[in-house]
Amino acid sequence: SGNEMWGGRFASGPDAIMEAINASIDFDKRLYEEDIAGSLAHAEMLAGVGILSGDDAAKIRQGLETIRRDIAEGRFEFRRDREDIHMNVEARLAELIGPAAGRLHTARSRNDQVAVDFRMHVRAAFRDLDRALLALIEALLDRAEEHAATVMPGFTHLQAAQPVTFGHHCLAYVEMVARDRSRVADALARLDECPLGAAALAGTGFPIDRHRTAAALGFSGPTRNSLDSVSDRDFALDFLATASICATHLSRLAEEIVIWSTPQFDFVRLSDSFSTGSSIMPQKKNPDAAELVRAKTGRINGSLVSLLTVMKGLPLSYSKDMQEDKEQVFDAIDNLALALAAITGMVRDMGVNAQKMRAAAGAGFSTATDLADFLVREAGLPFREAHHVTGRVVALAEERRVALEALPLDALKAVDERITDAVYSVLSVDASVASRTSFGGTAPDNVRAQVAFWRERLAS
Ligand code: ARG
Numbered sequence: 001s002g003n004e005m006w007g008g009r010f011a012s013g014p015d016a017i018m019e020a021i022n023a024s025i026d027f028d029k030r031l032y033e034e035d036i037a038g039s040l041a042h043a044e045m046l047a048g049v050g051i052l053s054g055d056d057a058a059k060i061r062q063g064l065e066t067i068r069r070d071i072a073e074g075r076f077e078f079r080r081d082r083e084d085i086h087m088n089v090e091a092r093l094a095e096l097i098g099p100a101a102g103r104l105h106t107a108r109s110r111n112d113q114v115a116v117d118f119r120m121h122v123r124a125a126f127r128d129l130d131r132a133l134l135a136l137i138e139a140l141l142d143r144a145e146e147h148a149a150t151v152m153p154g155f156t157h158l159q160a161a162q163p164v165t166f167g168h169h170c171l172a173y174v175e176m177v178a179r180d181r182s183r184v185a186d187a188l189a190r191l192d193e194c195p196l197g198a199a200a201l202a203g204t205g206f207p208i209d210r211h212r213t214a215a216a217l218g219f220s221g222p223t224r225n226s227l228d229s230v231s232d233r234d235f236a237l238d239f240l241a242t243a244s245i246c247a248t249h250l251s252r253l254a255e256e257i258v259i260w261s262t263p264q265f266d267f268v269r270l271s272d273s274f275s276t277g278s279s280i281m282p283q284k285k286n287p288d289a290a291e292l293v294r295a296k297t298g299r300i301n302g303s304l305v306s307l308l309t310v311m312k313g314l315p316l317s318y319s320k321d322m323q324e325d326k327e328q329v330f331d332a333i334d335n336l337a338l339a340l341a342a343i344t345g346m347v348r349d350m351g352v353n354a355q356k357m358r359a360a361a362g363a364g365f366s367t368a369t370d371l372a373d374f375l376v377r378e379a380g381l382p383f384r385e386a387h388h389v390t391g392r393v394v395a396l397a398e399e400r401r402v403a404l405e406a407l408p409l410d411a412l413k414a415v416d417e418r419i420t421d422a423v424y425s426v427l428s429v430d431a432s433v434a435s436r437t438s439f440g441g442t443a444p445d446n447v448r449a450q451v452a453f454w455r456e457r458l459a460s
Helices: 016-022 025-048 054-072 085-103 110-146 166-191 210-216 226-231 234-260 288-312 320-349 354-362 368-379 383-400 409-415 421-425 429-435 444-459
Strands: 151-156 159-165
Touching: 025 054, 025 085, 025 110, 025 210, 025 320, 054 085, 085 110, 110 166, 110 226, 110 234, 110 320, 110 444, 151 166, 151 354, 151 429, 159 166, 159 354, 159 429, 166 234, 166 444, 234 288, 234 320, 288 320, 354 429, 368 383, 368 421, 368 429, 383 409, 409 421
Parallel strands: none
Antiparallel strands: 151 159
16 A cells, blocks of 8 residues: 555555665654654644644644654654654654644645754754864863963974974864854854745745744744755755864864874873773773774765765755755764764863973974074074074084084084074073964963953853
8 A cells, every 4th residue: 555645646555675765764763853843833833824723733732742752752663664754753643633633734845844854953963063162162271271381392294393382282272163163153143044834845825924933943034935945955064064174173183182192202191081902912002082083074074075965966946865964964963072072071181291292392403493583683684594594503403412502602603603692591492482472372471361362252
């Protein structure tokens, strides 16, 4: 026999393969709360404009509440032959309340139904994401404040370049994650229109009130074009794009944690709760959580490309291809949440080896730029000439295998007469970072001021 929802024109039911490729209930049951909320708002509106009797609306409401409870408590039987969440709920409603259930779908289609359900789900996911991003920012700010003056090497090409502070490094990630939050806010503003009432694609002849359902579901108003309403998955792409950029930030931090926690660097020690051992090498403590955060980025980026590719060839309006939007987004929601929780835990817990960082910061003549700046400031050399003189000093230090500040003054003067005793006050890593007071620079006082800036901004 045919499908109980749309089987009127069919002589036989679907092939088993048809059901297997078509059914989405195994994953879209995750939308049940949104689906029921959407139906409640729709029924309420239909009753309000006189399309549905008060009596039928009450029955529908009670039935939907029962279904919501049954699903929440694991008592609901999801059926593949009922295809998706929308038809599972509606078919069950018919079993519970009889013919009144059949009036719920007046002036509605699964096309606008799934569009509004999924939008609400993505809206909630954006809000959860924002909370998780905020928690990461707070963890980074705590570490930045604690280590405002902890000197470490700043790198370019992963080669020690100039000293910075660990606090400054943490604040770099605060900036990135704050931009992720602004992307969430932008996307939420765009998402804030309700597609319910677009019906299949053309709108409806029934006197529905779309402003009312939009408000009931927490949207600022209805979408303006019925074709676009059932075709648009930009909000899902916005989520995946935001998630991909965010995951990319997390992956870079994870990569740094992997590098920093090697015995060769030994800048940080991961807590036992965020590392694992080896089954053969007893001495090992591996940064698996950081590596998995790095790897999650691959699948999240993959989800973005996947949905972009699903959407790119679709003529307006709805095509069943769009059913493939959900698993990509659900997977990204779950894995980004996990990655954020793990990285936040690692940032909070990791031990910082300030001695190691400081020693590494001084290696590799990292204050050479300070020497060149000194020659510009104190002796009036053009920077290019100062750069050249400093290069010769570096070559000398390299030849003698000592740090810049270990070269005696007569050796320095032999390179250039204009170098004076005052040079030693600029060659230490502490002097170097303390001098970087330009706006956005790494000076410890700047770092403290930036931490204060962010705390104030987050409080308001
Ligand atoms: N399960 C479908 C989806 O996720 C619901 C919409 C189906 N609409 C349709 N006309 N087949 O997209």
